[in-house]
Amino acid sequence: MSKIDTRLNVSPVPPDEIFALNGAYAVDPHPQKVSLGVGVYRTDDGKPWPLPVVLKAEKELVVDDDLFRHEYTAIEGDVPFLGIARDLMFGFEGKQGEEEAKARIGSVQTVAGTGANHLGALFLAHHMKPPTVWLSNPSWANHQTIWELAGVPRKTYPYYHAATRSFDFEGMMSSLESEAQEGDVVLLHACAHNPTGLDPNKEQWVAIADLCERKKLFPFFDSAYQGFASGSVEEDAWAVRYFFNNKPDMEMCVAQSFSKNFGLYGQRVGAFHYCTNRASTTLRDVVVNNLCHLIRGEFSMGPRVGCSIVKKVLTSEELTADWHQDLQVMSSRIKTMRKALYNELVRLQTPGTWEHIIQQNGMFSYTGLTPKQVYALKDKYHIYLLKSGRASISGLSQKNVAYVAQAIDDVIRNEN
Structure with missing residues (x-):
């Protein structure tokens, strides 16, 4: 040969x-x-x-016959969709005083949750240069691949206690307390931890948030199952919302997927949200600008069809x-x-x-x-x-x- x-x-x-x-x-x-x-x-x-509500939304979209349905969106994605995705994740409901909180969040559309994780890892690798990213042991296997390709050194914190088949909260906290350094990224599963199915309780989430704030770690939430895990979008977003609302001086980010909770596996619907601290809201637009720079060089903009379905559903009270x-x-x-x-x-x-x-x-x-x-x-x-x-x-x-x-x-x- x-x-x-x-x-x-x-x-x-x-x-x-x-x-x-x-x-x-x-x-x-x-x-x-x-x-x-x-x-x-x-x-x-x-x-x-196929979710019955998705079938309804698809039929309504056909009737709408939007002439722009196959056109390009903005680089950051479908802007109305991004507001809807953000509000779903962070619990905004149009109440007084929410605009100040919204001003902390820069959002872009991604190629599903995988794309959101990848974009976030790439952005942080370029602009924050974290010494280490901490992944749970075990974690979704693709987390390892994503952060490896971003060039960020990886370590793991204990998560699963094999003998009792339970969440190893003490091991996680002890490891991060003794080994994590200022500026490290800690990847957290917002709910329905993959692969173990074990989540911290609310008291434990509070302790994790306190540790991240005290040690100046950067929380990176992967939210792939909001509403799918418990049946409640509020319950499944509790940890994300607690960190955001109760630790306003701490930066964080969220990779959001609509694959599971809308059954849109092949449509690749997702968003990435970067949360500045409350003293740095002027940084938000610069963050989005830099995220768009990465998006433009990789896939130009997010897919339109799937996000149109999500938008149609979440802008109708009935749907x-x-x-x-x-x-x-x-x-x-x-x-x-x-x-x-x-x-x-x-x-x-x-x-x-x-x-x-x-x-x-x-x-x-x-x-x-x-x-x-x-x-x-x-x-x-x-x-x-x-x-x-x-x-x-x-x-x-x-x-x-x-x-x-x-x-x-x-x-x-x-x-x-």
Whole structure:
């Protein structure tokens, strides 16, 4: 074989585990196969669920027949959408005195939550030059990739206590207290932590905010599940709003996604919000200007169609009420399937404790299964989940939950 003539210095990188797993599931012909890998909502029949409110909004957009619907937006994105996204995230409702708070927030449209995380990392790497970014251990795998590509050194703080399958609040606080330095970025999951499904309680969020303020750390919130986790957009934004409202002298930012809570996975709808401190509101427009500089050199402006759907819904009282109902449908089904899996494992007297499945929150569960057990589930039962044991609860249904529980029971007993 002849030598390849190239100036490139490249070597293979590992495939993305989630998409590789989904690809393997897609070609598996087994009739009882189950996908617990990719984080998308599914009905009890295992089908995609375009939100009814989204279908209504799409029909209204067709009737509107906006001649500009395929035109360019501004570099910062669809400006009315950005105001709507900001108000949803931070809880602004048009009340007196809110303008001063709004003046602290610079917002731009992004290519979904991934794009918001990437843009924020790139912006901070260029203009703040943080010594370190602290990621939870474990965290969404793409966080590592995003910050690696931004060139910011990465460290992790403890988050998951394996022995008790619980949130390691003491480990997190101790690590950040002793090792984090002024100017470090701390990445925080606003709700429904991915992959563990474990969130700080409100008292713990208050302590985390106090620590960030005292040590002059920079909070970077990733908000991917607002409204999807609990069914309440207010509850799922509590941490972000607490930091913003109660620590006005601290800068922070938020990466906001509409993929999960509107079911717009392929439309790539997102926003990035940079919050100045209350003494530096004149900096906001300069921040947006510099964010636009990065956007222009990368993708020019955010996609229009998905944000038009969100805008249509959230500017109508009737459609907004419908959306809140859709959120209840999704979050309730997730909770029901958590309880169903737990009940089956208890009924089977599966070795181990399983309370964590119903104590966790949102789309994912850190089941506690080992990589060996995960591989056995795939090879013997055609059940697909990540080697970390993270399972997408949405992939469970009334039709397959008993099968999944029996398979888990089998692989655990056979290993023992």
